[in-house]
Amino acid sequence: MELVEESPYRFRIDRHDPMRVPGVVFASRSLLPDAGEDRSLEQVANVATLPGIVDASYAMPDVHWGYGFPIGGVAATDVANGGVVSPGGVGFDISCGVRLLAADLDRDGLRPRLDALMDGLGEATPRGMGRGAVWHLSDRAELDAVLRGGSRYAVERGFGVERDLHRCEDAGAVGDADPARVSERAIERGARQVGSLGSGNHFLEVQAVEEVYDDTAATAFGLRPGQVCVMIHCGSRGLGHQICTDYVRKMEQVMARHGIEVPDRQLACAPVTSAEGRAYLGAMAAAANYARANRQLLADAARKVFARVTGSRLDLVYDISHNLAKIETHGVDGERRALCVHRKGATRALPPGHDDLPDDLRDVGQPVLIPGSMGTGSYVLTGVPGAPAFASTCHGAGRVQSRKQAVRSERGLDPRAQLAARDIAVRGASRRGLAEEMPAAYKDVSAVVAAAEGAGLCRKVARLVPLGVVKG
DNA sequence: ATGTCC
Numbered sequence: 001m002e003l004v005e006e007s008p009y010r011f012r013i014d015r016h017d018p019m020r021v022p023g024v025v026f027a028s029r030s031l032l033p034d035a036g037e038d039r040s041l042e043q044v045a046n047v048a049t050l051p052g053i054v055d056a057s058y059a060m061p062d063v064h065w066g067y068g069f070p071i072g073g074v075a076a077t078d079v080a081n082g083g084v085v086s087p088g089g090v091g092f093d094i095s096c097g098v099r100l101l102a103a104d105l106d107r108d109g110l111r112p113r114l115d116a117l118m119d120g121l122g123e124a125t126p127r128g129m130g131r132g133a134v135w136h137l138s139d140r141a142e143l144d145a146v147l148r149g150g151s152r153y154a155v156e157r158g159f160g161v162e163r164d165l166h167r168c169e170d171a172g173a174v175g176d177a178d179p180a181r182v183s184e185r186a187i188e189r190g191a192r193q194v195g196s197l198g199s200g201n202h203f204l205e206v207q208a209v210e211e212v213y214d215d216t217a218a219t220a221f222g223l224r225p226g227q228v229c230v231m232i233h234c235g236s237r238g239l240g241h242q243i244c245t246d247y248v249r250k251m252e253q254v255m256a257r258h259g260i261e262v263p264d265r266q267l268a269c270a271p272v273t274s275a276e277g278r279a280y281l282g283a284m285a286a287a288a289n290y291a292r293a294n295r296q297l298l299a300d301a302a303r304k305v306f307a308r309v310t311g312s313r314l315d316l317v318y319d320i321s322h323n324l325a326k327i328e329t330h331g332v333d334g335e336r337r338a339l340c341v342h343r344k345g346a347t348r349a350l351p352p353g354h355d356d357l358p359d360d361l362r363d364v365g366q367p368v369l370i371p372g373s374m375g376t377g378s379y380v381l382t383g384v385p386g387a388p389a390f391a392s393t394c395h396g397a398g399r400v401q402s403r404k405q406a407v408r409s410e411r412g413l414d415p416r417a418q419l420a421a422r423d424i425a426v427r428g429a430s431r432r433g434l435a436e437e438m439p440a441a442y443k444d445v446s447a448v449v450a451a452a453e454g455a456g457l458c459r460k461v462a463r464l465v466p467l468g469v470v471k472g
Numbered sequence: 473a474t475g476t477c478c
Contacts, residue, residue: 067473091473092473092474093473093474096473129474129475129476130474130475189474189475198473198474199473199474200473200474201473202473235473236473237473237474238474238475240473240474241473241474242474244473244474245474323473403476
C-alpha cells in the first residue's frame with residue numbers, strides 16, 4: 001500500500017480505481033501498521049469504494065485489522081446521494097464505549113480501603129462470557145423499554161439520577177430505535193445480560209487523575225489532580241453481536257439488487273434510505289441503547305459499593321461510544337449535508353460551541369474518553385474546532401498482537417503478578433484472559449494520543465492511572 | 473467483541 005506523507009501526522013493513500021475518494025491515515029511513522037502482519041491499510045482503501053462516501057476513508061492512529069472496516073476507521077456517506085450504511089463499519093460490539101465517573105475522594109484517602117473497595121466492585125460486577133446480570137428483566141416489554149430508552153430508562157427505573165443524562169451522549173438514548181427490527185435470537189441473548197461487563201478488553205477500573213493538561217476543561221469536566229475515578233468500558237454483549245451477524249447476512253443477500261459491488265464481502269452494505277438500511281439503523285440504535293443502559297446499570301452498582309466502602313459519591317463525567325453509525329450534518333464542499341458517519345473504534349469529539357453539547361460543557365467541548373491497555377493509563381481528551389474526519393479521534397491503544405500471539409508471548413510469565421508488582425489490584429479474569437490483554441499486545445496509548453493531538457483531531461485534558469481493575 | 477461453529 002503506497003502512502004504519501006502529507007504532514008507529520010497525516011498520510012494519504014491516493015485514489016485509484018475502484019476507490020471513490022482517497023484514504024487518509026492519521027499516525028506517526030512508528031504507529032503505522034506493519035503491512036506484513038496487518039492488512040488494515042488495504043481495508044482503508046476498500047472502504048473508500050463504498051457508494052456515497054465523501055471526503056476520504058479515514059484511519060485513526062490506533063488503526064488495526066478488523067471485520068471489513070479497520071478498527072480505528074471513520075467513513076461518512078451522503079444519505080441523499082446513494083450513501084450506504086454498513087454493519088461492518090460499526091462492528092460487532094454496537095455502541096461499545098466508555099463511561100467515566102469522578103469520586104469526591106483523593107487517592108491518598110482511598111489507599112487504606114482500596115482492597116475492600118476492589119472486593120466489593122468485584123462482587124457487584126457481573127462479568128465474563130454469558131454469566132450474570134445486574135438487572136433481571138420481568139418481560140419482553142421491559143427489554144423493549146431498555147432498547148428504546150437506554151440510560152434514560154435505567155434512570156427512570158431508579159438506577160441513577162437525572163443529572164447523569166446530561167452527561168451522556170444523546171442524553172442517554174439514541175432516537176429511532178426500532179426493537180421490531182431486532183431478531184428473536186438477539187433478544188434472547190440480550191435478555192439475560194442487561195447490566196454485565198463482558199470479557200476481552202472490557203473492564204471496570206478504579207483510577208486516579210495523574211496529570212492535568214488543561215485546567216479549564218478538566219474543571220468543567222469535574223476532574224482535578226489526585227482525584228479517584230471509575231472508568232467502565234463495555235458494550236452491547238450478545239445482543240449487539242447477533243444484530244451485526246443478522247444484518248451482515250441480510251445485506252450480503254440484497255447488495256446486488258441495489259447495484260452495489262464491494263471488494264470484500266465483509267463490507268456488505270445497503271443504501272441508508274433502503275428498507276434494509278433503515279432496518280439495520282433501527283436495530284443498531286436499539287443495541288446502542290442497550291449498551292448505554294448496560295453502562296448506566298454497572299455505574300449504579302459501582303456507586304453503591306463506593307458509598308458503602310468509602311462513603312463517597314460518584315459523579316458522571318461523560319459516557320461516549322466508539323462503535324456507532326450516526327446521521328449527522330456536516331459541511332461538504334461548502335454545503336450542509338446529512339451524512340451517515342461510521343465510527344468503528346473511533347470516538348466522536350465535538351468541538352467547543354457545538355449545539356449537541358450540554359450547557360455546562362459548551363465552552364470547552366465534549367469529553368473524549370480513551371481507555372489505555374490494561375494497567376498502563378487512560379486519557380481524557382476534548383474536541384477542537386475545524387478538525388478533519390467529521391469530529392472524530394482515536395478510541396484506545398489499538399492491538400498489535402492477536403489474542404493468540406499475546407498468550408504465546410506471556411507464556412511462562414504470570415500476568416497477575418506483573419500487575420500486582422505495579423500496585424494494581426486485579427479482580428476476576430482468567431490467566432488467559434489477562435494474558436490476552438497485557439500491554440505488550442497493544443500500541444502505546446500515549447503515542448496514539450500524541451499522534452491524534454498532533455494531527456489536529458483533539459486536545460489532551462487529563463491522564464488517569466489505574467489503581468485496581470475488574471476484568472471479565 | 474462473541475453462548476470464540478447452528
